[in-house]
Amino acid sequence: MGYRDVAKVGLGGPVGSGKTALVKRLVPELVDRGYEVGVIANDIMTQEDADVLRKSFADVLPEDLVRGVETGACPHTGIREDPSMNLAAIDEFTAWHPDLDVVVIESGGDNLAATFNPELADYFLFVISVAEGEDIPRKRGPGVTQADLLVINKTDLAPYVDADLEVLERDAAAVRGDDPFTFTNCKSGEGVEEVLEHVEREVLFA
Numbered sequence: 001m002g003y004r005d006v007a008k009v010g011l012g013g014p015v016g017s018g019k020t021a022l023v024k025r026l027v028p029e030l031v032d033r034g035y036e037v038g039v040i041a042n043d044i045m046t047q048e049d050a051d052v053l054r055k056s057f058a059d060v061l062p063e064d065l066v067r068g069v070e071t072g073a074c075p076h077t078g079i080r081e082d083p084s085m086n087l088a089a090i091d092e093f094t095a096w097h098p099d100l101d102v103v104v105i106e107s108g109g110d111n112l113a114a115t116f117n118p119e120l121a122d123y124f125l126f127v128i129s130v131a132e133g134e135d136i137p138r139k140r141g142p143g144v145t146q147a148d149l150l151v152i153n154k155t156d157l158a159p160y161v162d163a164d165l166e167v168l169e170r171d172a173a174a175v176r177g178d179d180p181f182t183f184t185n186c187k188s189g190e191g192v193e194e195v196l197e198h199v200e201r202e203v204l205f206a
């Protein structure tokens with residue numbers, strides 16, 4: 001068994017959009033539903049996000065199922081151009097845990113052009129934040145337009161940054177066409193269930 005036999009869910013998005021917060025919400029829910037889950041956090045030269053996730057998942061996952069990958073360059077290098085370090089980590093996961101069902105792969109913070117190599121991710125979530133401005137969907141970019149699911153996070157901040165959720169919804173629908181998007185507030189957990197439903201339906205039940 002190797003990386004080809006495991007469902008792989010990638011999360012990309014700009015710095016501060018809430019990728020780590022979403023991972024912290026998704027993984028315990030997946031475990032509660034009976035899935036064996038591994039987690040990889042990509043960053044340029046640190047294990048910062050991986051350390052945060054290890055602490056968060058201390059009572060949820062074995063420590064050897066949380067891995068940090070240091071790309072040494074822009075985060076998209078390790079998820080798009082050369083995913084070999086991530087794929088090697090998944091192969092190690094499956095060697096230790098042959099019943100592994102899914103690996104959640106978080107990219108380091110990047111711009112709106114971040115996408116995942118199709119060999120690395122079977123399903124690609126792109127996370128943007130309301131706090132980045134209500135014009136973010138209109139700016140498009142491959143992450144916004146090509147992700148399997150666009151997640152518009154931090155809805156609770158809209159009143160504080162003069163962002164109109166109706167405008168965000170209208171523009172996301174316009175640039176996404178028939179492809180899905182959803183709103184979340186990872187601080188409260190609002191909208192996370194819908195993200196889980198997409199992941200289960202499109203990846204785990206496929």
